[in-house]
Amino acid sequence: NAGVTQTPKFRILKIGQSMTLQCTQDMNHNYMYWYRQDPGMGLKLIYYSVGAGITDKGEVPNGYNVSRSTTEDFPLRLELAAPSQTSVYFCASSYGATRGSSYEQYFGPGTRLTVT
Amino acid sequence: RKEVEQDPGPFNVPEGATVAFNCTYSNSASQSFFWYRQDCRKEPKLLMSVYSSGNEDGRFTAQLNRASQYISLLIRDSKLSDSATYLCVVLPNTGNQFYFGTGTSLTVIP
Numbered sequence: 001n002a003g004v005t006q007t008p009k010f011r012i013l014k015i016g017q018s019m020t021l022q023c024t025q026d027m028n029h030n031y032m033y034w035y036r037q038d039p040g041m042g043l044k045l046i047y048y049s050v051g052a053g054i055t056d057k058g059e060v061p062n063g064y065n066v067s068r069s070t071t072e073d074f075p076l077r078l079e080l081a082a083p084s085q086t087s088v089y090f091c092a093s094s095y096g097a098t099r100g101s102s103y104e105q106y107f108g109p110g111t112r113l114t115v116t
Numbered sequence: 117r118k119e120v121e122q123d124p125g126p127f128n129v130p131e132g133a134t135v136a137f138n139c140t141y142s143n144s145a146s147q148s149f150f151w152y153r154q155d156c157r158k159e160p161k162l163l164m165s166v167y168s169s170g171n172e173d174g175r176f177t178a179q180l181n182r183a184s185q186y187i188s189l190l191i192r193d194s195k196l197s198d199s200a201t202y203l204c205v206v207l208p209n210t211g212n213q214f215y216f217g218t219g220t221s222l223t224v225i226p
Contacts, residue, residue, distance in 0.1 A: 031212065042120070042203070042216040043160070050212060058213060090159055096212070103148050103207060105214065107159035 002026055006091050006108035013081040013115045021076040021111050023091030031096040032074040033058075033105065034066065036087040043090065049074055050096060081115045088112050117142050120206050122217035130225050133194050137220045139204030140186045147209035149180055151189050154201045154219065163189075163202070194224045 007022045025032065030051050035043040035058075045058030049068040063085060065077040074093075078085060092105040122139045129135045141149075149166035164171065166178040166187050177190040191198055204217035 033214075035216075040124075040218065042218040044216075045213050048212060056212075103150070103165070103214075104162045105160075107161070109159055 004091055004093055004106050004108035006089075006111050008111060009109065010112045011114070013078075013113065015081060015083065015115060017081050018077070018079050019081070021078070021089055021091075021113075023074045023076065023108060024072050025074075025091075025093040025106070026072065027093060027106065028071060029093035029095055029106075030071070031094045032068065033092045033094075034064070034074070034076045035090045035092065036060065036085075037090060037110075038087050046076065046089075078113075083115050086113060086115045119143060119215035120204055120217040122204050122220050124218055124220060126221040126223060128223045128225055129194055131194055131196060133224075134190065134192050135194060135222065136191075137189045137202055137204075137222075138186055139188070139217055140184075141204075141206045141215070142185070143206070143208045143215075144182075144185060145209050146185075146206045148207040149178075149187050150205040150207075151176075151178055151187075152203040152205055152216075154203055156200075160203055191222075194222075196224050196226060199223045 004025045033048040034046040037043050044060045047066040049055045089111045091108040094105045151163040152160040153163045154160040166180050170179040175192045179188045201219040203219045206215045
């Protein structure tokens, strides 16, 4: 049971490049989330999904896109990378609100992205 | 106004000390509350959920005050291994978004 895995661990992008951050969970969780964490700041929600085929915007969705074709995978796409997207990106999953004390979020190890 | 506010610290305490963190939230309709722990350059991990009646897990005690809209975390008999950033997290009863505080930094000194 690997939990939540993210790839890559580190990446340097040039301004204007695009990339996809991968996230996979093997816990059969319905809910998945993408956060970014800037130095000294709290986690900000970018996008989330409550199940395959369903996604919704969080607090800071601009410049990102997501898809959820399977329960396990929730990739985050950056189009036209900008320096403001330099951050640590965390993917998380949870059972969601349908199972008792199921709100615990399990986080992946993060992707450290630098845009220069 | 931020959804969740925490004193960033840092809190530097000697081993064995008792330390308390507070967190305030702005949405009175919030339904679920949590404390997460985040070690340097690592992912957050759930420390404990916070229940209305207050709850304890070993050296850790969490309390909720709905009237004043704050939650607290008390750590007794601090250990060196408690050094980390503690994140306050709130889930409103509408929507599916968790709101994270910026975290409170704790360093336990030998």
